[in-house]
Amino acid sequence: MNKTILLMIALAFTAGLIFSACRSGDTQKETALNTLTAEEKEEGFMLLFDGKTFGGWRGYGRESFPDRGWVIEDGALKCVGSGEGEAGGGGGDIIYEQRFKDFHLKLEWKISPKGNSGIFYLAEELEDEPIWKSAPEMQVLCNEGHLDAKLGKDGNRQAGALYDLIPAVPQNAKPSGEWNQVEIMVFKGTVVHKMNGETVLEYHLGTPDWEKMVANSKFRDFPEFGKYREGYIGLQDHGDDVWYRNIRIKEL
Numbered sequence: 188m189n190k191t192i193l194l195m196i197a198l199a200f201t202a203g204l205i206f207s208a209c210r211s212g213d214t215q216k217e218t219a220l221n222t223l224t225a226e227e228k229e230e231g232f233m234l235l236f237d238g239k240t241f242g243g244w245r246g247y248g249r250e251s252f253p254d255r256g257w258v259i260e261d262g263a264l265k266c267v268g269s270g271e272g273e274a275g276g277g278g279g280d281i282i283y284e285q286r287f288k289d290f291h292l293k294l295e296w297k298i299s300p301k302g303n304s305g306i307f308y309l310a311e312e313l314e315d316e317p318i319w320k321s322a323p324e325m326q327v328l329c330n331e332g333h334l335d336a337k338l339g340k341d342g343n344r345q346a347g348a349l350y351d352l353i354p355a356v357p358q359n360a361k362p363s364g365e366w367n368q369v370e371i372m373v374f375k376g377t378v379v380h381k382m383n384g385e386t387v388l389e390y391h392l393g394t395p396d397w398e399k400m401v402a403n404s405k406f407r408d409f410p411e412f413g414k415y416r417e418g419y420i421g422l423q424d425h426g427d428d429v430w431y432r433n434i435r436i437k438e439l
Contacts, residue, residue, distance in 0.1 A: 253278035300426035301332035307421035355387035
């Protein structure tokens with residue numbers, strides 16, 4: 188093998204190492220958990236979860252964070268499944284202590300096989316009533332394995348949906364065990380759900396269309412549902428393993 192060929196091989200090998208190192212750096216940057224980018228800081232986003240503590244969170248209807256049922260695992264806020272399904276686990280639903288009115292919420296979730304959970308917003312703490320009787324919910328679900336994916340109407344209980352009211356279109360949720368990126372935007376009664384980079388639904392609180400839709404749903408007998416224009420962000424304990432991370436919000 189002559190010197191020219193050897194030199195070409197060496198150069199190619201060196202270039203490969205440099206490319207690999209650059210890609211490694213990009214990956215580390217992209218996967219930095221529970222931090223704000225420079226752009227997000229400039230835009231006014233704040234972290235709701237630092238990946239290490241439960242600071243800022245408490246149980247729904249409680250003054251403190253549940254002493255069981257929720258843990259921090261690999262930088263994610265995890266609800267530990269009980270296997271009891273809708274009866275819930277040992278921790279119950281949790282909420283962030285600050286109330287929000289108009290906002291842009293971003294976070295990531297992944298669900299266990301056959302798992303179910305949800306992201307609540309504009310929630311009110313109603314005495315002796317569960318969070319879902321006041322708060323709209325972005326559904327978090329294993330579409331492939333959970334029965335709820337086949338119930339409701341036109342997929343309005345699948346992942347990303349406004350639960351039992353509006354389906355997520357397109358339905359682009361990733362399979363159980365994979366992370367989904369979602370956004371919820373609320374501004375003067377207009378609400379938008381985004382999942383994995385695509386807008387999947389939009390609706391308008393308090394309008395005749397909204398009232399008609401609620402009247403034809405499971406929420407028709409709950410007068411407080413969707414009535415509040417300011418409230419808590421909540422994460423649901425539905426009795427299944429689910430993970431949340433990179434939770435950040437910007438007030439609008």
